[in-house]
Amino acid sequence: MDGHDTPPDASRRGMAEDVRRGLLAGLAILALVIPPVQQVLVQVAAPVSAGRLPDFGHTPASVATRQVVDWVAGTGNHSGQPFVVIDKKAARLYVFDAAARLRDATPVLLGSAPGDDSVPGIGSRPIAEVRPEERTTPAGRFVGMAGRNHTGEDVVWVDHGAAVSMHRVRTTQPTERRLERLASPSVADKRISYGCINVPADFYDAHIRPMFSGRHAVIYVLPEHKSLQQVFGFQARPITHAMPS
Amino acid sequence: MIASRLLTSSVTALAVVGAVGWAYAQTAPEPAAEAQTPMTTPADAAVTPAPDAATSGAMMNEPMERADRN
Numbered sequence: 001m002d003g004h005d006t007p008p009d010a011s012r013r014g015m016a017e018d019v020r021r022g023l024l025a026g027l028a029i030l031a032l033v034i035p036p037v038q039q040v041l042v043q044v045a046a047p048v049s050a051g052r053l054p055d056f057g058h059t060p061a062s063v064a065t066r067q068v069v070d071w072v073a074g075t076g077n078h079s080g081q082p083f084v085v086i087d088k089k090a091a092r093l094y095v096f097d098a099a100a101r102l103r104d105a106t107p108v109l110l111g112s113a114p115g116d117d118s119v120p121g122i123g124s125r126p127i128a129e130v131r132p133e134e135r136t137t138p139a140g141r142f143v144g145m146a147g148r149n150h151t152g153e154d155v156v157w158v159d160h161g162a163a164v165s166m167h168r169v170r171t172t173q174p175t176e177r178r179l180e181r182l183a184s185p186s187v188a189d190k191r192i193s194y195g196c197i198n199v200p201a202d203f204y205d206a207h208i209r210p211m212f213s214g215r216h217a218v219i220y221v222l223p224e225h226k227s228l229q230q231v232f233g234f235q236a237r238p239i240t241h242a243m244p245s
Numbered sequence: 246m247i248a249s250r251l252l253t254s255s256v257t258a259l260a261v262v263g264a265v266g267w268a269y270a271q272t273a274p275e276p277a278a279e280a281q282t283p284m285t286t287p288a289d290a291a292v293t294p295a296p297d298a299a300t301s302g303a304m305m306n307e308p309m310e311r312a313d314r315n
Binding site for chain 1: 250253254255256257258259260261262265266307308309310311312313314315
């Protein structure tokens with residue numbers, strides 16, 4: 001070893017010092033670059049906590065309806081668009097604006113058969129071949145869109161594949177007494193269609209047609225047999241905000 | 246000598262940043278994906294296979310005319 005060489009111990013100490021400095025520099029960089037944990041949690045929770053409480057005004061609605069609208073408003077499941085909720089058990093349809101405020105509600109006519117699913121292939125069968133037990137209005141989250149049926153009538157397709165639409169109440173079969181059924185207080189009277197959702201004509205023109213004009217909107221059809229969890233994939237929370245009596 | 250020491254420190258710093266950054270990327274939740282979790286629908290739920298509700302009018306295609314279930 002000549003006089004210019006560094007002794008091994010000193011060299012190792014020097015390297016250890018360099019590594020230590022490198023570690024400190026790395027940690028300092030990380031402290032600047034990685035956001036605090038709390039900030040990340042707030043970002044993750046934001047879409048849910050930013051949701052609004054739905055506003056039903058003084059309109060009565062079932063607990064299930066309120067739970068679904070709570071979930072929609074809380075999660076933004078409606079993609080910031082107006083949306084429709086159909087409570088099959090009550091045979092009522094609710095129209096909400098993008099802020100989950102109820103705009104209006106109406107009785108509707110629904111499929112005559114109880115059930116939450118459509119029979120596979122039903123959409124491609126002539127209506128005369130649809131058996132009574134197959135005349136269900138399916139439950140689920142549907143992206144509704146304006147369109148026309150085979151007669152050229154403007155409708156809102158709820159489940160195009162299953163031929164389920166929402167349209168003005170049809171009175172082509174007088175024996176079905178559809179207008180009287182709409183006016184009846186009985187929920188059982190509302191089950192008459194082959195699966196379509198019949199809406200009072202003035203309500204359709206005032207709310208449904210404009211809502212789906214030029215855009216899609218989500219239609220939530222509540223189940224009558226299945227649970228909300230099964231149909232919408234969320235665990236219903238107890239309703240805590242005020243309900244009108 | 247100075248260059249060697251600088252190199253040692255830099256490599257160490259880079260290794261620390263790389264290792265911790267990688268570990269952070271693996272464990273930190275993805276905000277967008279997390280937020281969408283409640284929107285997923287179970288397999289047995291009936292959902293129209295249609296575009297997102299926010300689709301603009303210009304992008305919409307009117308569905309084929311067909312008979313409905315009255």
